[in-house]
Amino acid sequence: MSLTYSPLITALLAALLLLAAVIAAVRSPDVSARIRRPLMALAALPILISPTIAVAKQEVTSNLEVYLAVDLTGSMAAEDYDGSQPRLAGVRADIEELTSRLAGSRFSVISYTSVTARQLPLTTDARAVRSWAETARQEITNYSAGSAIDRPVAALKRALSAAKERNPANVRVLYVLTDGESTRGEGVPGETGSAAAFAELAPLIDGGAVLGYGTTTGGKMREYDGTSRTDAPYIKDPNSGGDAISRLDEKALSEAANALGVPYVHRPGSLAAATTIDAATIAEDGRKDVAITERVFWPFMIALALLIAWELFALARHYKAVRLDV
Numbered sequence: 041m042s043l044t045y046s047p048l049i050t051a052l053l054a055a056l057l058l059l060a061a062v063i064a065a066v067r068s069p070d071v072s073a074r075i076r077r078p079l080m081a082l083a084a085l086p087i088l089i090s091p092t093i094a095v096a097k098q099e100v101t102s103n104l105e106v107y108l109a110v111d112l113t114g115s116m117a118a119e120d121y122d123g124s125q126p127r128l129a130g131v132r133a134d135i136e137e138l139t140s141r142l143a144g145s146r147f148s149v150i151s152y153t154s155v156t157a158r159q160l161p162l163t164t165d166a167r168a169v170r171s172w173a174e175t176a177r178q179e180i181t182n183y184s185a186g187s188a189i190d191r192p193v194a195a196l197k198r199a200l201s202a203a204k205e206r207n208p209a210n211v212r213v214l215y216v217l218t219d220g221e222s223t224r225g226e227g228v229p230g231e232t233g234s235a236a237a238f239a240e241l242a243p244l245i246d247g248g249a250v251l252g253y254g255t256t257t258g259g260k261m262r263e264y265d266g267t268s269r270t271d272a273p274y275i276k277d278p279n280s281g282g283d284a285i286s287r288l289d290e291k292a293l294s295e296a297a298n299a300l301g302v303p304y305v306h307r308p309g310s311l312a313a314a315t316t317i318d319a320a321t322i323a324e325d326g327r328k329d330v331a332i333t334e335r336v337f338w339p340f341m342i343a344l345a346l347l348i349a350w351e352l353f354a355l356a357r358h359y360k361a362v363r364l365d366v
Contacts, residue, residue, distance in 0.1 A: 120259030
């Protein structure tokens with residue numbers, strides 16, 4: 041149990057109410073009032089100081105940093121996730137689950153299309169992360185430079201290195217949400233298209249997973265022009281002239297996971313295996329049991345209300361008797 045006010049203020053309030061209880065007892069005209077009025081003063085004490093009790097405990101992972109590298113290239117619009125949904129629908133569902141499973145962590149989002157951008161710096165506001173995921177869309181088709189699985193590596197290395205230098209004791213995990221496909225297109229300078237590039241990040245993280253979306257059979261992708269239209273035509277294959285097909289590259293995804301030293305998890309399915317964090321790797325000051333408290337004053341309010349009702353009834357009888365005597 042804890043107190044709402046400091047011990048000194050609590051002691052002063054208690055002393056004043058106890059003094060009121062003594063005065064009420066001395067000046068009360070009859071025996072019942074000598075009992076009732078001190079009880080009213082005593083019942084008011086816990087209402088004023090509002091003691092709290094712990095009703096539950098929640099473990100908050102306060103020094104865990106979670107980095108989400110999200111593929112927003114055109115292939116993530118392929119309609120082969122969990123049936124015929126766009127792959128980005130799976131990304132949104134997984135970000136929702138990750139923020140729930142790792143509640144209390146600090147999250148950062150880095151997206152990559154033809155360029156890489158840090159969408160959210162480290163934040164404990166999980167709602168901001170979920171809001172970003174809900175509004176995230178594939179890149180505009182006409183601006184696409186193709187995709188490469190190693191495209192986010194340089195930005196992730198900068199972010200993770202800076203975080204490690206700033207808070208070396210913190211635990212960092214990385215989730216890469218992608219289909220693993222590398223089409224390159226015009227390409228981006230410095231990219232190799234090799235999943236082995238993720239090995240540079242392995243010393244900077246303590247866990248995470250590579251989450252893969254789509255199927256090896258593949259799916260068609262609708263064009264995106266920056267508007268909210270749902271009837272956009274499908275992206276065409278420049279070689280065949282037919283609808284382009286994007287296919288999940290599980291080999292590249294497995295290589296990236298091996299390079300990072302984390303599991304590869306094909307989506308959809310349970311994320312339990314991807315969110316298991318060894319408690320021994322969390323610094324002692326990183327995990328905190330936060331007590332969920334509740335103020336306990338309602339029983340005393342009920343008691344006080346009953347005593348007041350009794351007092352009013354007694355006063356009514358007293359004044360009635362006085363009027364009859366007059």
